[in-house]
Structures are given as C-alpha cells and as structure tokens.
Amino acid sequence: MAIIVDKEQKKKDIALATKALILSKGISNITISQIAKAAGIGKGTVYEYFKNKDEIVFELVEILMQEHNKQKEAQLNKLISTREKVKKFFDFFYVDEDQELREIYKQFTAIALSSTNKEMLDFQTQCYFLYEEWMEAIIQEGIEKKELKAEIKELIMGIFAFTQGAFIMSVTTSAIEDLQQKIDNQIDMLFDLMEER
Amino acid sequence: MAIIVDKEQKKKDIALATKALILSKGISNITISQIAKAAGIGKGTVYEYFKNKDEIVFELVEILMQEHNKQKEAQLNKLISTREKVKKFFDFFYVDEDQELREIYKQFTAIALSSTNKEMLDFQTQCYFLYEEWMEAIIQEGIEKKELKAEIKELIMGIFAFTQGAFIMSVTTSAIEDLQQKIDNQIDMLFDLMEER
Amino acid sequence: MAIIVDKEQKKKDIALATKALILSKGISNITISQIAKAAGIGKGTVYEYFKNKDEIVFELVEILMQEHNKQKEAQLNKLISTREKVKKFFDFFYVDEDQELREIYKQFTAIALSSTNKEMLDFQTQCYFLYEEWMEAIIQEGIEKKELKAEIKELIMGIFAFTQGAFIMSVTTSAIEDLQQKIDNQIDMLFDLMEER
Amino acid sequence: MAIIVDKEQKKKDIALATKALILSKGISNITISQIAKAAGIGKGTVYEYFKNKDEIVFELVEILMQEHNKQKEAQLNKLISTREKVKKFFDFFYVDEDQELREIYKQFTAIALSSTNKEMLDFQTQCYFLYEEWMEAIIQEGIEKKELKAEIKELIMGIFAFTQGAFIMSVTTSAIEDLQQKIDNQIDMLFDLMEER
DNA sequence: GATGAATGAGTTTTCATTCAT
DNA sequence: CATGAATGAAAACTCATTCAT
Numbered sequence: 144m145a146i147i148v149d150k151e152q153k154k155k156d157i158a159l160a161t162k163a164l165i166l167s168k169g170i171s172n173i174t175i176s177q178i179a180k181a182a183g184i185g186k187g188t189v190y191e192y193f194k195n196k197d198e199i200v201f202e203l204v205e206i207l208m209q210e211h212n213k214q215k216e217a218q219l220n221k222l223i224s225t226r227e228k229v230k231k232f233f234d235f236f237y238v239d240e241d242q243e244l245r246e247i248y249k250q251f252t253a254i255a256l257s258s259t260n261k262e263m264l265d266f267q268t269q270c271y272f273l274y275e276e277w278m279e280a281i282i283q284e285g286i287e288k289k290e291l292k293a294e295i296k297e298l299i300m301g302i303f304a305f306t307q308g309a310f311i312m313s314v315t316t317s318a319i320e321d322l323q324q325k326i327d328n329q330i331d332m333l334f335d336l337m338e339e340r
Numbered sequence: 341m342a343i344i345v346d347k348e349q350k351k352k353d354i355a356l357a358t359k360a361l362i363l364s365k366g367i368s369n370i371t372i373s374q375i376a377k378a379a380g381i382g383k384g385t386v387y388e389y390f391k392n393k394d395e396i397v398f399e400l401v402e403i404l405m406q407e408h409n410k411q412k413e414a415q416l417n418k419l420i421s422t423r424e425k426v427k428k429f430f431d432f433f434y435v436d437e438d439q440e441l442r443e444i445y446k447q448f449t450a451i452a453l454s455s456t457n458k459e460m461l462d463f464q465t466q467c468y469f470l471y472e473e474w475m476e477a478i479i480q481e482g483i484e485k486k487e488l489k490a491e492i493k494e495l496i497m498g499i500f501a502f503t504q505g506a507f508i509m510s511v512t513t514s515a516i517e518d519l520q521q522k523i524d525n526q527i528d529m530l531f532d533l534m535e536e537r
Numbered sequence: 538m539a540i541i542v543d544k545e546q547k548k549k550d551i552a553l554a555t556k557a558l559i560l561s562k563g564i565s566n567i568t569i570s571q572i573a574k575a576a577g578i579g580k581g582t583v584y585e586y587f588k589n590k591d592e593i594v595f596e597l598v599e600i601l602m603q604e605h606n607k608q609k610e611a612q613l614n615k616l617i618s619t620r621e622k623v624k625k626f627f628d629f630f631y632v633d634e635d636q637e638l639r640e641i642y643k644q645f646t647a648i649a650l651s652s653t654n655k656e657m658l659d660f661q662t663q664c665y666f667l668y669e670e671w672m673e674a675i676i677q678e679g680i681e682k683k684e685l686k687a688e689i690k691e692l693i694m695g696i697f698a699f700t701q702g703a704f705i706m707s708v709t710t711s712a713i714e715d716l717q718q719k720i721d722n723q724i725d726m727l728f729d730l731m732e733e734r
Numbered sequence: 735m736a737i738i739v740d741k742e743q744k745k746k747d748i749a750l751a752t753k754a755l756i757l758s759k760g761i762s763n764i765t766i767s768q769i770a771k772a773a774g775i776g777k778g779t780v781y782e783y784f785k786n787k788d789e790i791v792f793e794l795v796e797i798l799m800q801e802h803n804k805q806k807e808a809q810l811n812k813l814i815s816t817r818e819k820v821k822k823f824f825d826f827f828y829v830d831e832d833q834e835l836r837e838i839y840k841q842f843t844a845i846a847l848s849s850t851n852k853e854m855l856d857f858q859t860q861c862y863f864l865y866e867e868w869m870e871a872i873i874q875e876g877i878e879k880k881e882l883k884a885e886i887k888e889l890i891m892g893i894f895a896f897t898q899g900a901f902i903m904s905v906t907t908s909a910i911e912d913l914q915q916k917i918d919n920q921i922d923m924l925f926d927l928m929e930e931r
Numbered sequence: 932g933a934t935g936a937a938t939g940a941g942t943t944t945t946c947a948t949t950c951a952t
Numbered sequence: 953c954a955t956g957a958a959t960g961a962a963a964a965c966t967c968a969t970t971c972a973t
Binding site: 568569570580581584589590 | 945946947948949950
Binding site: 563564565643644646647648649650651653657658659661662664665666669691692695697698699700701702703704705706708709710711712719722723726727730 | 927
C-alpha cells in the first residue's frame with residue numbers, strides 16, 4: 144500500500160516538475176531528457192511511471208485541474224447571486240492568478256485538436272461533463288431561487304462555448320483587448336434579458 | 341531565355357497538393373519529402389517556394405479561405421432574412437461540404453495555439469477582423485431592415501465566439517452530438533428574444 | 538577578338554563581385570547563387586565562365602595579386618636602400634591598405650592547405666617563384682651596391698618563410714600583438730648583423 | 735545501477751578513431767556518420783560526447799599534441815648542445831615519424847585560418863605560448879651555458895615563425911624540395927653567426 | 932526499481948550542377 | 953549566349969526508447 148502511494152506521489156512529482164518546463168519552453172519543445180533532469184531522476188525512470196510525454200501532460204493537467212476545481216468550489220460557495228457565480232465560474236479565462244494554468248490549458252487544447260488519441264477524447268469529454276453539470280447545478284439553483292427563468296437555461300449554457308471560443312480568439316489573435324469585459328458583458332447582457340424581476 | 345514560371349501558381353499547386361496529405365495524416369505527421377512527392381516535384385524545389393512547412397500550410401489556408409469566402413458570399417446573397425443569413429454564415433462549422441476545410445481549420449487552430457509566431461498572429465487577427473466586419477454588416481442590415489433591434493448587436497456578435505467554442509468542444513470531446521442543432525438553436529433563441537415583432 | 542576580351546572582362550567582373558562577398562561572409566559560406574546575384578547575372582551564366590567556386594577564387598586572387606604587384610613595384614622603385622626595399626616588400630602582411638587583400642590571402646591559404654588540387658599547387662608554386670625571384674633581385678642589387686655581403690643571401694631569403702609564418706601565427710592566435718614591429722625588427726636584426734659597413 | 739563509462743576515455747576513443755579517417759580523406763570530407771562507424775558506435779552516441787565535428791578534431795589534436803610533447807621532451811633531454819636541441823625542437827616539420835601528425839596539423843591550420851571561433855583562437859594561443867616558453871627555456875639554457883650570446887635570443891625565436899612559414903610553403907607549393915635542409919641550414923646559419931666561440 | 936549510455940530512424944536543410952527554353 | 957527553375961544527394965542533428973547493469 145505504501146509503495147502504491149509512493150508511486151502515485153512520484154508521478155505527481157514528475158508531472159509537476161514538467162510544469163515549469165512547459166511554461167518556459169512549450170510542450171512541443173521539451174524532451175524526456177529535460178523532464179527527467181527537472182524531476183531529478185533518470186531518463187529511464189520516467190518510463191517506469193509514464194508511457195510517453197503525452198501521459199505526463201495528462202497527469203499534470205489532471206492534477207492542476209483538481210486543484211483548480213477545489214479552489215473554484217470554495218470561491219463559488221462564498222457567492223450568493225447566480226450572476227456572480229456564473230461570472231466567477233468563467234473567470235478562469237482572465238484572472239491573473241490562473242495565468243499559468245491558462246497557458247497550459249492553451250497548449251493542452253492544441254494537443255487535443257491535433258490528437259486522434261481516444262484517451263485524450265475521453266479525458267476531454269469527462270472534463271466537459273464535469274463542468275457542464277457544475278454549471279447546470281448553479282443555473283438550476285438560480286432558477287429555484289427565482290433569479291432566472293427556467294426556459295433560459297440553455298441560453299446560459301451557451302456561455303460555456305462562448306467563453307471557450309472567446310478565449311481561443313484572444314490567444315490566437317491580437318483583436319481582443321479585454322477578454323474579461325467581453326465575457327462579463329456577455330454574461331450581463333444575458334442575465335439582464337433573463338433575470339426574473 | 342529561362343523558363344518562365346508563374347511562381348504564385350506554383351505556390352498554389354504545392355499548397356493544394358499538401359491538402360490531401362494533411363487530411364489523411366495530419367499536419368504534424370507529414371514531411372517536406374512527402375509534400376514534394378505529392379506535388380510531383382523535388383524536395384529542393386519546395387524550398388524554392390517556401391521556407392518551411394508552416395508557410396505551406398499558411399498558403400493553403402489562405403487559398404482555401406478565399407475560395408470559401410467567395411462561395412459564402414454567393415450563398416449569403418441568395419438569402420433574405422437576417423436570421424437565415426446568420427445561420428448560413430456559421431454553417432461552416434457543420435455542413436458536409438466544408439468537412440475537409442473544417443479539418444484543416446482544426447489543425448491550423450492547433451498550430452495557432454502553440455505558435456508564438458508573429459505572422460501567425462497577424463494572419464489570424466486579419467481573418468478575425470474580416471469575418472467580424474462581414475457579420476457586422478449583416479447585423480447592421482438586419483437592423484436597418486427592422487429585423488433586429490439596434491441594442492442587440494453585441495449579443496449577436498457573441499455568436500462568433502460561441503460557434504468557435506462549440507466547434508472546439510465538438511472536436512475535442514464526444515459530448516456534442518449535434519453541433520448544427522446546437523448552433524442553430526442558439527441563434528434561434530437569440531433571434532426569438534430579439535427580433536422586432 | 539572583341540568577344541574574347543569581353544569574356545575575359547566578364548570573368549574579372551564576376552571575380553571582383555565575389556570579393557565583397559568573401560570579405561563579408563568568408564569563402565566557405567558563400568554560394569554560387571550569391572555570387573551570381575552579386576555579379577548581376579544568372580546562376581547558369583557563372584558556369585559559362587567558371588567550372589566551380591574555387592576557380593572564381595583563383596581568378597580573384599590572380600587579379601588582386603597582379604594589381605598588388607604593380608603597386609608594390611612602383612613603391613619599391615621609389616626606394617633606394619636595400620633594407621627599406623626588403624621592409625616594403627614584406628609590409629603586405631601588416632599595412633592597413635592591404636587589409637582586405639590579406640583577409641583574402643588568409644582564406645586562400647586555408648583552401649590551399651586543405652586542397653589536394655594540382656592546379657592549386659601549381660598556382661602557389663608559380664607565385665612562390667615569382668616572389669622569390671623578385672626578392673632575389675633586390676638582394677642581388679644590394680650585394681652589388683655593397684650594401685650586403687654575398688654569403689648572406691640565403692639568410693635574408695629566410696625572411697620569406699619568417700613573414701609567412703609570423704602572419705599565420707598572428708591570425709590564428711592572439712599572441713602576436715604587433716606584427717609590423719615583429720617583422721621589421723627581424724629584418725633589422727639581420728641587416729644589422731650583415732650589412733657591409 | 736547504470737553503466738559506468740569513463741567519459742573522458744570514450745571521448746579519446748572517438749577522437750582517435752577519427753584520426754585514420756582524417757588521414758585518408760581529409761577533415762572536410764568526413765561525416766559524423768563515418769566517424770561513428772569508425773569508432774564502432776552509433777551516430778547519436780557521437781553527439782553524446784561532442785557537439786560537432788570541430789570539437790572532435792580539437793580533442794584529437796589535443797591528445798596527439800600532448801603525446802607528441804612528451805616524446806619531444808624525452809628526445810630533448812637526451813641532447814646536450816643547444817644547437818642540436820633547437821634542431822630537434824623543430825624537426826617535427828620534417829621527420830618521418832611525425833608525418834601523420836604533420837598532416838593533421840596542416841589540416842588543423844586550415845581550419846584555424848578559416849575559423850572565427852573564439853575557442854579555436856584560445857587553443858592556438860595557448861599552444862603558441864607553450865612552445866614559445868619551451869623554446870625560450872632552451873635558448874636561456876644555451877645562454878647560461880655560454881653557447882649563445884644573450885642579445886641573440888630574439889633572432890633565434892624568429893626560427894619559430896620561420897619553420898612555420900617554411901612548412902606552409904612546403905605543403906602548399908612544390909617549390910621546396912628539402913624542408914629539413916632548409917630548416918637545418920637556417921638554424922646553422924644563425925648559430926654560426928651567433929655562437930660564442 | 933533506477934539508471935543513463937547507446938542508438939538509428941527520421942527529418943530538415945543546403946547547394947552545386949544541369950538543362951530546357 | 954543567358955538564364956533560373958528544378959533537382960536530389962548529402963549532411964547535420966534530434967530524441968524517444970531500449971536495456972544492461
């Protein structure tokens with residue numbers, strides 16, 4: 144049992160050591176050698192824990208996501224109004240504290256787009272459902288609290304795709320100057336239209 | 341007298357020959373050698389026209405985009421209602437005839453996300469503004485035709501980011517079964533809310 | 538006849554156009570393409586006049602050498618004392634005005650050292666004898682003018698190898714600070730020992 | 735436990751395997767592939783020990799030089815007269831047993847002449863000072879033993895440049911038939927002039 | 932378990948030379 | 953004569969992966 148825990152911990156250590164590397168050089172420009180050195184272990188040892196580079200990135204994204212979700216949950220619990228909750232839910236795409244995570248998310252998305260790997264697809268699908276359900280619960284609560292009309296749910300769910308797309312645009316073009324105001328404004332417009340008065 | 345070659349045409353030929361290769365193997369899995377073979381020319385010749393693989397993809401995307409825009413314009417001109425125009429504008433993301441282009445767009449987005457190349461950024465920015473202006477003109481026309489209220493413009497513009505994001509999700513997850521209905525529905529919902537009655 | 542002159546002139550033009558290229562990038566880093574462009578002609582045309590890159594360099598060195606020899610002769614004719622003549626003879630290795638020629642000589646020597654080409658050997662041999670005879674004439678004149686003792690000729694001829702070696706050392710190491718004073722001093726020492734008083 | 739390899743020894747092995755290749759084909763005509771094959775290792779392995787071809791040649795020259803210096807020291811220790819020592823010191827340029835080393839020295843000089851590499855310059859400078867000090871010690875000893883007059887030191891040091899230059903001439907031209915007699919004669923002439931009688 | 936030395940397939944890139952026009 | 957488009961051989965270099973210790 145103890146050994147298994149150690150093994151899990153070591154995987155985390157390796158993944159976390161990879162984080163700095165990704166941020167400074169980009170996923171496609173780092174080698175297993177560099178990861179091993181950053182993790183303070185031998186090249187061969189990396190293969191004891193991961194089958195390939197992608198798996199390490201997976202592990203890293205999973206760790207960071209879990210951590211991030213925990214924080215997000217805490218942040219959301221402090222808020223009362225549904226509008227604020229929705230805004231907080233999507234602030235990942237612009238708040239300063241998530242900048243590193245965003246960079247990794249960006250690069251991970253690039254991999255996801257060019258990959259045909261089934262595990263990648265499953266992982267992304269799983270994430271999608273997790274966040275969808277989460278958002279749905281927030282909306283549902285808003286409806287129950289009479290802050291929103293029931294028929295409006297789907298429109299709100301569209302913010303999901305909207306923020307995702309706006310983020311992609313903001314990083315692939317120099318056309319979007321203020322992503323926060325763009326996202327917040329969109330949320331506000333929808334809520335203004337749809338909040339029960 | 342030397343052989344006179346239409347350099348621009350040759351560039352197009354090479355880029356177009358690359359298209360099938362990208363569709364069957366993916367941008368990152370093809371080599372300059374394969375491109376040369378596909379174009380029926382020598383490896384060195386490719387380098388006479390392009391500095392590297394990315395430039396070829398650029399050229400290809402530019403060609404395909406121009407062609408696509410021409411077709412889109414023709415299609416849009418046949419339509420009368422603003423709602424239909426908007427739907428047609430965004431049907432790129434799901435219609436069968438654009439499937440190949442979509443695949444290339446997907447892979448190009450992956451490159452854009454992982455690239456730090458300034459030309460890439462500029463190209464994407466330029467594209468963004470092109471489509472934004474185009475959409476704006478459609479909306480503006482709808483407003484002038486009293487099909488839409490003026491104050492609603494920005495909300496409609498949000499469909500831009502929405503479709504982009506929905507597309508990314510549809511290709512990186514298996515959670516989105518019917519992208520067309522998702523996009524159309526979102527457009528309908530917004531129009532239903534906002535059309536002048 | 539006129540055409541032959543033109544051909545000779547064109548060879549010179551090409552060679553001279555190569556000079557700037559050599560000085561700025563080094564012989565081994567320039568391509569036939571660049572030479573053609575610098576000479577304002579087509580790549581294929583270069584081959585009408587030269588068999589390969591080395592031949593162009595040959596031609597250039599020959600031209601520059603002839604020009605240099607002419608100047609040297611004029612300079613030497615202005616001098617009277619044998620000692621001054623000898624110093625002037627070898628000042629090629631340090632005077633400012635010959636800096637460019639020296640750079641080319643240096644690079645040419647590098648080629649000569651790594652080449653097994655017979656023409657290269659013959660060319661160098663020819664140059665060697667030319668300068669040797671020239672120097673010999675100066676010495677002989679000095680002897681006849683009773684400025685030098687006859688038995689000393691060979692020792693003086695050694696300055697030939699000395700300057701050559703000192704030059705090589707001065708460009709391949711950073712140990713020789715003042716080549717002029719090193720050469721002049723050596724000449725002076727020999728003359729002081731050997732001049733007829 | 736990983737395989738323990740004497741990295742320094744392996745570097746030497748690779749460099750030494752390169753020696754035969756250089757002698758038979760010339761530095762500029764050999765490839766990393768050939769070096770790897772000659773050393774009985776894989777291409778990638780060469781890159782584990784050296785960054786490029788020049789580094790291998792450096793290593794080789796260093797090894798051979800050290801070995802050569804050791805032998806030279808032993809040879810010099812057996813001699814008594816300064817004149818003989820000086821002759822022995824410079825016999826590298828003509829004795830049969832050093833022919834291979836001379837060939838490599840020749841090619842290395844060619845590299846040094848066309849290189850702008852700082853390490854190359856430093857290496858050559860270091861070598862220069864080493865030999866200069868060595869020669870100086872011999873001369874100094876000769877002076878102390880009253881075999882030479884003190885004021886003659888610099889003239890003798892000129893033999894350095896002389897032999898270097900004579901060697902270059904002997905390999906780049908076919909004008910010098912007997913380098914040994916040329917060098918020995920020069921040394922003799924100077925000594926005859928300058929030995930204390 | 933851990934290691935890191937060894938590997939070679941795979942890729943990019945260069946450029947002298949040819950030859951059709 | 954002049955050209956420059958086309959070429960492909962050749963070389964450097966990378967790096968994921970293996971495996972003996």
